[in-house]
Amino acid sequence: MKANKDNVISLLKKHKLLLIVSLAYLILVLVAPDRAREAFSGSLYYLVEMLQVLPIIFLLTIVIEALVPKELIVKGLGEKSGIWGYALALLLGSISAGPVYAAFPLTKMLHKKGASIANVVVILSAWAVIKIPMLANEAKFLGVNFMILRWILTVISIFLMAFLMGKIIRPSDLPIEPENTAVVINPNTCIGCEVCLDSTADLIAMIDHKAMLTRQPIGPIEIDSLRQSSEKCPVHAIHLPEIPSHRVPKIDMPDQTIETS
Helix, strand or coil: CHHHHHHHHHHHHHCHHHHHHHHHHHHHHHHCHHHHHHHHHHHHHHHHHHHHHHHHHHHHHHHHHHHCCHHHHHHHHCCCCHHHHHHHHHHHHHCCCCCHHHHHHHHHHHHHCCCCHHHHHHHHHHHHHCCHHHHHHHHHHHCHHHHHHHHHHHHHHHHHHHHHHHHHCCHHHCCCCCCCCCCEECCCCCCCCCCCHHHHCCCEEEECCEEEECCCCCHHHHHHHHHHHHHHCCCCCEECCCCCHHHCCCCCCCCCCCCCC
């Protein structure tokens, strides 16, 4: 009985926002039915829009995650990408299409694969306020000079905000969990100390001064060696799934280690 009660409480906490919105609609229906109809009509409009946009964004996210190497994202949008990373992030946000909420799953995936927080901020901000179609309409209705000056001031503000957020917000502050079935090394957290190479040199390689997993561990010995590296890591950049090493079967597979010069 207590377990069922705990499950109900956990479910309510998990969906508390949906519960609050539903209660607000119920109160509005009782107090002001006309307002409730208007609110429901607006909500339905945005729901239809989301159903049209989000499946495409999720598909694009899956394609990028599967086909774009992590090393490429780290190099182009990572912590050490510098001003060129800002420029690339600005371009990606500016050529985007769709409402800004469509950018959240895409930028979450980019951050998971190595994009810095600062560049995530640039993409989101550019997506929201300086998309190319928006600029074209702005020039048409308010004039080219207005559009150019606003674009310049907005870009300066975006870069400043991105720089500050990159300094204040840590990767660990974001709700991005490591996958349950795979070992993950967070490139944003990694400081390139090479401590992890002491016991797992055949599983981890240094690329652009960041530890990168060359393949997933096979068998209990490799799981244990990665667990030791995870415990030694001074910034806890190596995340292991909650699977006891004695339950991982030994599988013979060809060596997939990245060859580094």
